[in-house]
Amino acid sequence: MKNCDFAYYLSNFFTTYLPGHLNVSENTVYSYRDTFTRLLTYFKDERSVPPDKLKFSHFSRDSVEDFLKWLENTSHCGISTRNQRLAAIKSFFRYVQVEQPEYLMLCQSIISIRSKKSPKPTIQYLTGEEMKLLLEQPDTADRNGRRDLALLSLLYDSAARVQEICDLTVRNLRLTSPPVVRLNGKGRKIREVPLSAPCADILRKYMQERKLDRQDRMDEPLFFNSQGRNLTRSGVSFILAKYISKANAVSPHSLPSTITPHCIRYSKAMHLLESGVNLIYIRDFLGHESIETTQIYAKANPEKKRAAISKTCDDSSAPKMPDWNDNPDLMSFLKGL
Template sequence: MTWTNLLKDYLSYLKIERGLSQNTIDSYQLDLKKLILYLETNHITTSPLYITKDELTQFIYSISKELNARSQSRVISGLKGFFNFLVFEDYRADNPIETLESPKVGRKLPDTLSEVEINQLIEAIDLSKQEGERNRAILETLYGCGLRVSELINLKLSDLFFKEGFIRVTGKGDKQRFVPIIDHTIKYIEFYKTYTRNHLKIHEDYTDVLFLNRRGKKLTRAMIFTIIKQLATKISLDKTISPHTFRHSFATHLLENGADLRAIQQMLGHESITTTEIYMHMDRTHLHEAINSFHPRR
């Protein structure tokens, strides 16, 4: 079996049986193609059925010069998943990379925006332009609901349950969750729908998609990044931000104002509470308040 054939089978497995998102699958594919390119460049003809730990270790060493510890760990994790798949499918008896240790990675703390900075970004939107109301609704939705960028661009009209105060969000692995939405955010989405979206010539494939470009088609991830980068430049914001920064800010501000960590976990769609706990570093003042208020020896 060739690398190409087994890679194709593995990608199908990730999509159909594991139900992973296309972005995650693309990342796995990219990392495995790096290995294949390394083998070709160095004239190593071994197949995935017989490649050894030493050969894989040399590959990891070669990419360590250009990738940081976090990226190396991701590549190693992806390779372990691939060879576990080969073992599971009885293509080989062992996982040659099973015992290879990943470099130690410190937990990356997310960047956040203050409420003032978020307001400044939104106020910098030029509402005289056709896309102005749309962009304001986008930023209000990112911050108001804590969505991932992929969840935002795939949000549909049929996902809006404003009377009930919720939106239906399709997250990683096509898992759906209901996220509460406040009246403030609803107001700007409705304004965009009425005064911008209703005047677009909408492509027949995207009639149910909420946020559209001027051609009536679904926005891309890159377009959302561009909108935010341009606004950050406009207000001379001295931070590197992305759509995900609004999600981090959403979670951090909820926690700072006393929201329950498990409630935040459900809204963000995190499978594990430990993923949500990363936000605990942002403001520890509530911890002091808790012990001063409730400990019997306060």
């Protein structure tokens, strides 16, 4: 193979394989791009191999594991970021093993690297009263305040991911009865989410004020900044943080300062669960691929756990566990359990 074999296949991976064969989203391409930018930086700085000289012969299971350690120790990346970078590298070497079978052993050794287990973070969400307090903060006498109310209302009512909100165009909304928003989710999956009447009314007034209900503006962004461009993820986070601070300044019941747009999604899911909505419907509402992902909300709800325990706990029918005080012989006690 030529010295540029790695560059050739990496280029094809990004220009042909990811968009043409896997049909991944732009965000996935950007994430993979960042991974290989970091990988090239690692080989240049730590192994003195410039990007234009990098070949498959420089790769091994050990070199990739050293890169992952470098991410954690030098770049201070968390375990989840480390695992995301590993997933991108594995995807590339799965592609290479098909294109160049002579590298099969190398590819298999890298693909077999295991992800690190990380502790699952506790789901942070707002209660119904806290969510109500947050939605009361935008100043509806102000033009931007009315936009922010529409944004926060839709973010909660649809349980959308923040990027899904940023990507919305006017065409994605249908406010005639029954009102629905069409969301472009992860992996190019599209789902339609029903909206409540109050949220639809807020959005309808917002669109009329901004003249977004005209036919010639159907493909314009639903939420935009002063330059007329789509609001960004950081822009939405900034708006949310502003109203959390405002709520904490006027109310003795403070909201957590760590609430993010994704926590609003969690809040909607938890409120649906508390209302008795079946997990299958919540899964479809959130756009989860597996019910196992949705079950984290049931596990995180202490009231649901308490209710389940109270229904099943009956002292009269519960089996009597042996008391170790009745049998000083520890081995006999353990066998009797």
